[in-house]
Amino acid sequence: MKKSEERGPIGDMYEEILKDLGENPGREGLVRTPLRAEKALKFLTSGYQRDIHQIVNNALFAAENDDMVLVKDIEFYSLCEHHMLPFFGKVHVGYLPNEKIIGLSKIPRIVDAFARRLQVQERLTQQIAETLMEILEPRGVAVVSEAQHFCMMMRGVEKQSSSTITSAMLGEFRNNKASKDEFLALMRTNLR
Structure with missing residues (x-):
């Protein structure tokens, strides 16, 4: 060698x-x-070495409007902390700007920083939402994660078609039904 x-x-x-x-x-x-x-x-597990502030790298800009920003279908791969087996899927992230927006490529990088750790899906979803809330100080953040878990597919119950969905709704997404409904509708829309 x-x-x-x-x-x-x-x-x-x-x-x-x-x-x-x-x-x-x-x-x-x-x-x-x-x-x-x-x-x-x-x-x-390289996410342990990632610094969120270095990832963002001052890519915050003055917001010209306060309409929802949604980045959907962000692929992620992680390791379950219980069995160290993979789980993978997609994350959908929305936020309501309050004077600033973030460079769009920073959102998937933030997802990767938390996904590349020993994780549980529930915590991963919450960490992404709380981090964006802290960095952007928006009116609200919504994160939905959909994943398949090898610990359920390859061992244990051996259910290959099952998937898990977790969500974190903060700020206006938790308190305002119209904002939450708009996020969920846009998340499900295929505009391609």
Whole structure:
């Protein structure tokens, strides 16, 4: 292995896991698996190293109106903190500006920062909403997440067609039925 490809302690632990499973980590197909698994795990949990303020990077701009902004179908991939198995899906984010808007690409980056951690879907949804509320100080934030969980598909109840939907409604989306209804209608609309 090249010096830059030396595995660390996580890779060493993966080698031990392979042995505990009854595998031979020295066989051709597994020689580099501990290193690859370590790199994959570090990438899948890279959200712990992300700073939300660096992600936003002052990409806040004066709002010229106060109409709803909605970014839908943001794909995400995460790891369930209970079994360390993947769950994945889409997040839909809406907010009602109050003097400022955020660069649109920042919203998916914020989603990724929280998704790339050991997570539960309920917390992921809430963290995205609370973070946007804090950064933008909008009149309201709405987040809906739809996901499929491998911990339900590959093990346990083994239900491949099930999905989970979670939501977080803050500010006007919690208190104003018209705003909430508009968000839900726009979220379901396919304008393409």
